Amino acid sequence: MPRHYAIVPAAGSGARFGAEKPKQYLDLLGRPLIFHTLAALTAHPAIERVWVVLSPDDAEWSRHDWLALGPKLETVRCGGATRAASVTNGLRAAAMAAADDDWILVHDAARPCLSAAMLDALVAGLADDPVGGILAVPVADTLKRADAAQRVAATEPRDGLWQAQTPQMFRYGRLLEALENCPGVTDEAGAIEALGLAPKLVRGDSTNLKVTYPADLALAAMILRARQ
Template identity: 50%
Template sequence: MSASRLFVLIPCAGSGSRAGSVGPKQYQRIAGRPMVEHTLEAFRSLVGRFEGIALVVSPDDADVGIVLPRFPGPGEHLLRVGGPTRAATVRNGLRALRNAGAGPHDWVLVHDAARCLVTPTQVEALIAACEHDPVGGLLAHRLADTLKVASPEGRVVRTPTRADKWLAQTPQMFRIGMLLDALERVGDAVTDEASAIEAIGLGPLLVPGSAQNFKLTYSEDFALAEALLRSRRTAP
């Protein structure tokens, strides 16, 4: 089992409507490059680590070839099987990987295209923590802020403890067969892979990530990501 191969699956079929951008947010330029290119680079830089890196886009995506003219390269796959939800996109992508020769016991790291600040060090930390785990796990960040529960009228009804609360991030790493089975069972309602694994009665491992590995969702997130990416280039 420890010799199982590693694959990367990047769902890239969303519209990014909350970002307020023209066109899919994952193709917007940040620090001089398309967002998704920064995302891909974190995995490409781990040379020889992965059996394959797959980008899952919508069947009618007319932009990806323009935005990423050199993709796919060696060991990379462009899968035009994206669905109407994240769960459907990942499920379709996993089926395509299986059809291309990936085994049920191989690992897959599913990563948001819009988390373009993930680092190779964080990816390696996830792999090291999960590659011998019976379930798999995800990068996550301990909740630092006070959490409030609101009424329908927008008033605070209670303040739960934050001691056991984590913010789920990606990559999320599971066996391909286990994750595909879980997603086929639970349908499209789940918003991340760990939720599907939880729904079949298993407990994914929480691997400490970083506050900088945030998902670009709103327009103000782009300015912060730009600053962080440029600061990394100038860091000694």
């Protein structure tokens, strides 16, 4: 039976957030934001190991206590200049444990509200899938395309559009091949698509938000408190 592993790229600076430290280390309910992200992954029984890909010069990680996350957690200091580079380097580091047919779940460090139910749905929904897939939600809002003056240039039809989330789950060997062949993508599904394959969309939940701006951090705190 294939095993399940997770990779969390955490080498980014979070420049859009505008904080003094990378956003994955901002306080969220008394813990670093990334602690909640990793807790969801390490607690899931299907996931055997979780690699966190840090920047080589990350000085913040060692200032926090991660022991509560248990023995599944490992860190590798091989983060790259882009998300794709960090994930690729993390995959290479995982070669010591992962076989080509094992599943890799890549999850954003700044998505702290991932739930066990979402992970259950992804793992079960892709168990027999020949390609793999991603958590996603159908686009609900009306989409506007802007012109150079930030005025509405067009209203875009939203039929069939989905908002990609993470985790994104693919076979180890295929994902490494895809990212090595297409390093300029913004998510793993894009690299798989470049191989001519069609990842499956597994319906997620809007609470699985990515913390990008300060208001998102407050919303994540509300979601986690409600679950508690």
